[in-house]
Amino acid sequence: MKKTLKNNVHWVGKVDWELQKFHGDEYSTHNGSTYNAYLIQEEKNVLIDTVWSPFAAEFVDNLAKEIDLNKIDYIVVNHGEVDHSGALPELMKRIPSTPIYCTANAVKSLKGQYHQEWNFNVVKTGDKLDIGNGKELVFVEMPMLHWPDSMAAYLTKDNILFSNDAFGQHYATEKMFNDLVDQCDLYKEAIKYYANILTPFSHILRRKLDEIISLNLAIDIIAPSHGVIWRDNPMQIVEKYSQWANDYQQNQITIIYDTMWNGTKTMAENIAEGIEIADKEVEVKVFNLAKSDDNDLITEVFKSKTVVVGSPTVNRSILHSIAGFVHLMHELNFKNKKAATFGCYGWSGESTKVLSELLNKAGFEVIDEGLKNHWAPDQDGKLAAIEYGKKIAKA
Structure with missing residues (x-):
């Protein structure tokens, strides 16, 4: 069932209540996780990311209840890792010629994992995709946050940053938004996520945060690929990342x-x-x-x-x-x-x-x-x- 973020932007992902380990057995997820995928329905219909492969058939079936799959004009893959792209093979069986927008490294990742020659369209920082009604998706490459293929997408007018693995948490909830969940639980999972996944790339993250800030984007919502969506003062998590990226320590x-x-x-x-x-x-x-x-x-x-x-x-x-x-x-x-x-x-x-x-x-x-x-x-x-x-x- 889709849930509305804002106007014609909807969440169409999967809540995984039972997940206990992630990245194989490398990362413990005591509170499960979510695989956040998003559907934008303007003059053009855009799907941003999918879900992990065990839920591929369920995802495609549910998506088909919300929109005629043949009316999906574009698919944006912000990151090729299987927890985000795992349902692509199942989806592309149904709509094999649909254009996929991603970075050059993501093409390598997707081809390497799924061995398919899909309709890839390579984008880089600053490239834009017109989706109608005066709105555009603006792409921002985010290499090593946390894979070389990672990027984010920004939706103009609605002011939504689809940040992929940045600003996420492994946190299963039906509440969806940051202001609706327990704040202690949220920040406990957010700092754990940063410490275990993004710490090695803190020096890169500092530069990327500066770059994003320099773009002067109005950001009303930050929609990551795991956990809750930041709509109440979304820059609070950006401020936390700025602290955590600067050789963080407490007493x-x-x-x-x-x-x-x-x-x-x-x-x-x-x-x-x-x-x-x-x-x-x-x-x-x-x-x-x-x-x-x-x-x-x-x-x-x-x-x-x-x-x-x-x-x-x-x-x-x-x-x-x-x-x-x-x-x-x-x-x-x-x-x-x-x-x-x-x-x-x-x-x-x-x-x-x-x-x-x-x-x-x-x-x-x-x-x-x-x-x-x-x-x-x-x-x-x-x-x-x-x-x-x-x-x-x-x-």
Whole structure:
């Protein structure tokens, strides 16, 4: 069932209440997601994006109830990733000659995934598509936000920016608009989305935001491809992105560890106590990696000024769970953050050295060589961890 955004612009997407993992198993979606597709019905009828392939047949059938498919004049593909383009093959079986407007890289993506020679029309920043009644779609390339093929489309007169993956959230809701949902839930999902998907491209995003602002577009609605549509003060999410893109941090220190026989856990808790003693203002959070969600932890890292990582020594190295998480942080290219390390050992004690080297390569400013504790912490070991926490707080 279509829902109206404004005038002759309608949502025709799919709410996926059951989605728990995205990008394979890489991204957790505790609150499901939506695949937002949009239908513009002016003198020309335009479909902007489709939905993920498991819902392709349902999408096409529902769309056919809203409009004679043969009356769709143009299809705009803002991004070729399968969660947006997955229903295209099913749709193009019905209307195979319909023009598709997308970037040159999107042509490569769509051909590479679906192996079809559709009626591709390549667009670049500033190109316009006349859709009648004095309205145009203006295209803005957005490479690496978050794929090389990404773009946005702006509808004149209605002042709607179809932003694709920028400004979205994995958040299933029937409410559709930002002013109708719980604001805490909305921003929790929005910052998680940014931290896990867009952080590596923050330097590109800063330039793109400046470019969009310089176009002096009146924006009444921002319609992303996932989650709610921003109609109430839509620039609030642009302002948030401007903050998040500038090496964001809050007054937070996050401790992340894994443990074998709870010695490293004891160290983590005492380090947290020391931080709190030394700085009453800082927010301290402690997470056992084995009992936490990686993407939720990445969000906490994103918010933190310092990350403290702990692992016992295993086979002269660290636990593979911690190694994988540090690798994930490395991939995301965090900036302007400090790090410290700790861990228990029984025999050789290399974990803090290994962790410090990995965190340094991941772009963190490592405070020192780390705190090691021989065997399980006794009272002196606990006091040493408290003192180490004080040192971290003052660093």
